[in-house]
Amino acid sequence: MSVQPGWYVDPADTETRRYWDGEGWLGAPIPVDATPPDGPPPAEPPPAPVAPAAPATDQPVSTAPGWPPHSGPASQPGHGPQAAPGWGPQAGPPGWTPQGVPPGWAPPGGPPGWLGRPPEPRPHGLRLAGYGRRLVARLIDFGVVFALNVLVNGWFVWRWLDELLPYWREAFRRGLEGNTSTEGMPPISEQTGLLQVVIVVIATALWLAYEVPAMAANGQTIGKRVMRIKAVPIAADQPLGFGRALTRWTTLGLPTLLWYCAGLGLLLQLVDSLSPLFDHPLRRALHDKRAQTVVVEVPDTAASPAPDDHPQPSGDTP
Secondary structure, eight states: OOOOSEEEEETTEEEEEEEEOSSSEEEEEEETTSOOOSSOOOOOOOOOOOOOOOOOOSOOOOOOTTOOOOOSOSOBTTBOOOOOTTOOOTTOSTTOOOSSSOTTOOOTTOOTTOOSOOOOOOGGGOOBOOHHHHHHHHHHHHHHHHHHHHHHTHHHHHHHHHHHHHHHHHHHHHHHHTOOOOTTOOOOOHHHHHHHHHHHHHHHHHHHHHHHHHHHHHSOOHHHHHHTEEEEESSOSSOOHHHHHHHHHHHHHGGGGGTTTTTHHHHHHHHHHHGGGGOTTTOOOHHHHHHTEEEEEOOOOOOOOOOOSSOOOSSSOO
């Protein structure tokens, strides 16, 4: 789009300001801190004839940092250097963006307020894992941990339900009848609270045993393998190690012990799980920040076909 006429900072000399008439620079420059007039500058007298100059060399025209060289002649009567097609002055009107450049591209060292989107970081040359992939991987891991709990924790859960069912049945029956009295309700034994603590501790231990060793070795659980993502340290592309993997897990997994405290642990885990949506540009969750890790995509390393050990010779002879 075209840039409206007005006084703008000269991209070739950021210490001066010149008038842009919609097609090129007009008139002589003024200091950048001087107050420009309301309209265009007065017309300059035509230049006096001069002797032919020596042929121009092929040296590039010096421009401000981050700007492409100007196209066309260096100067014309009444005009300064011409900007490249689709380009406007360095400090254009609000909302102005240059034309003819790839979407999201910004020149290095662009001016303040540049509207181009910076390139996405690539830790260790790998793409950041999207939130969708991370969520599906976490759901797969939860499914695996749940299956382990059915095997190991199933008996304790059955005993806990058996202790609570008489109380729940009587409360449900009275609710249907509109009876709000609590007299004569079946008592809840102290063993019920103990069973609840045991269930939560076993569930936490199973999650710890499932996730920490696998993450320490290669940064991948079963869910992350399926979704082709992994966690790596920000400092170097290497295994997390047990200490970093444990630090990462405790931020998300340890609040499981607070599930029976009015759901406080579940609330903390929900905040941690949603935190990558609000972290830019590395999309790190709270447990990633604490362990100084980042989740990236695993590149596709499909095996190329093995070279033929006995290639056919060239020519018509088979």
